[in-house]
Amino acid sequence: MDAFRLLPLAGEPPAERSDAARNREALLRAAAELVDHCSVENVTMDAVAQRAGVGKGTVFRRFESREGLMAALLDHSESEWQASVISGPPPLGPGAPPLERLHAFGRSRIETTLTHAALIRAAGRTGTRAYAAAAFAAMHVRYLLAQLGAHGDLGYLATALLAPFEIPILEQQLVLEQRPVEEVQAGWEDLVRRVVAG
Amino acid sequence: MDAFRLLPLAGEPPAERSDAARNREALLRAAAELVDHCSVENVTMDAVAQRAGVGKGTVFRRFESREGLMAALLDHSESEWQASVISGPPPLGPGAPPLERLHAFGRSRIETTLTHAALIRAAGRTGTRAYAAAAFAAMHVRYLLAQLGAHGDLGYLATALLAPFEIPILEQQLVLEQRPVEEVQAGWEDLVRRVVAG
Incomplete structure (x- = not known):
């Protein structure tokens, strides 16, 4: 728990000194780029310092x-992903028909979750916003199910549609069963179709 | 991993000395009864010894x-549950129509999983057969889906139907969202109906 959150000042967390904030942003961006180019396992403090052009200290x-x-990095990646769902380009962001958005959501959530699984392993914990992240995803899927005219207990159905994106399930399918990620994505899109037709 | 399993003799694990085996069985039965009557948290080594009529040592x-x-106890409970699915009375065991069996499977898996969640917390680990347990459940659901004439990627659908029984998902629904267990069971049965209608 961030102490800033326990003691908000005038409803806002105190701003970081702006050079410190820029510094932090540059380091997170450098680390995120390294994660994209290499694997999480290969991202070291040294490599991040070098890429951001600062000392390791x-x-x-x-x-x-x-x-x-x-x-x-985990929290930063989740925030960026949520922003792209809320206001990024379609089909993940607004503007595409709801079924296309839901399919784009599934594809993108599988990818994000795999990156996050590696970050969680490297962090040894799930970051500060794991519950908020789950709630955001459930709210979004429920909203799209309503847009699609699905009937029934949409809260339950949203949770059930998100359940196959739990890390142990994805790792079981992709690592143990060696299914290609496209097959897992297609399986999920078929599940969505059945749930919506319901 | 049990060393007996690494070195099987003539295809069979060596039998425990029969008094030791009886002793172990009596202790596990006493512990299982205590879990049923109290909560897992209240089951102590002392209470188990007393109930089984042996010394704490x-x-x-x-x-x-x-x-x-x-x-x-976790492994013992999973084995007993698997036995009741394979050869117990209907509707969980054989003899009931496949949809009834699948619904009974869901109700019973939710209950078993909640007990197992408490045992896993108390054990600090998931027992020796967690992957085998997941594989057994997937095989059974896939078999019933085939019996029901469901079409599509039955392996994916079985995994997706089992995903809402992951411990964090059930705890989210029952503890955080405070849904009654009957509502969670009904939600799952509706999900099954949609998947089978596919």
């Missing part, structure tokens, strides 16, 4: 440890 | 720690 002062950096 | 010699007892 700065990275440690900001995040305390590689685990701390990974937890910050 | 015997319980420690057999299971090493409360965590060890809980892990053994």
